[in-house]
Amino acid sequence: MTGIRATNSFLRRADARCALHGHRLTPQRRQVLVLLLSRGGRDTAYQLLEDMRAVRTNAAPSNIYRALHFLMEQGLVRRVATTSTFMACGDVVGQHEVFMVCKRCGSVSVVHDEALRRTLEGAARTAHFVVDGQETEIRGLCESCSGAG
Structure with missing residues (x-):
């Protein structure tokens, strides 16, 4: 920002x-x-x-x-x-945040995934677990570092 x-x-x-x-x-x-x-x-x-x-x-x-x-x-x-x-971050309460972290340059992209949030909350309910926030971190290479695009 x-x-x-x-x-x-x-x-x-x-x-x-x-x-x-x-x-x-x-x-x-x-x-x-x-x-x-x-x-x-x-x-x-x-x-x-x-x-x-x-x-x-x-x-x-x-x-x-x-x-x-x-x-x-x-x-x-x-x-x-x-x-x-x-x-x-702002206005993401209740959303599932997926942090895409580049192993080479350290950049972080944030994606909000409603389907993943629902899936994880369902799994939590099955385990009788109350969710108090969700984030997932995925490590890999960004578009620039991977040469893709």
């Missing part, structure tokens, strides 16, 4: 989502989200920490991780385990 207009729009939606759940997007949480958005919506916690230290010299890893944890709980950020990165 780039651009001031897109960032401001995302922040307004983030404020509204937090308020809807009785929470606040505190200045520190907002700053972490702004830093993530300024990096195209995806980066590591330690890069965000480095960026935060340019603004707040006393920023600690725990500040970043607490903010990211809160943002994940609010459905504003997702963690991509394969790359140990965090991604800004």
Whole structure:
């Protein structure tokens, strides 16, 4: 995500989502989200920490991780385990996200798959398991790295 207009729009939606759940997007949480958005919506916690230290010299890893944890709980950020990165996301509550992670360049494409969500929820019901979020990560090569296309 780039651009001031897109960032401001995302922040307004983030404020509204937090308020809807009785929470606040505190200045520190907002700053972490702004830093993530300024990096195209995806980066590591330690890069965000480095960026935060340019603004707040006393920023600690725990500040970043607490903010990211809160943002994940609010459905504003997702963690991509394969790359140990965090991604800004919006309006995906209840959808199944499939992260296509390129092993060569590290790019991540996100696909929402309704049929896969229904299949996994059916399997969970069969196992008497209550689903509280769904993500799948698939590793491979993107179009550019595979030479396809």
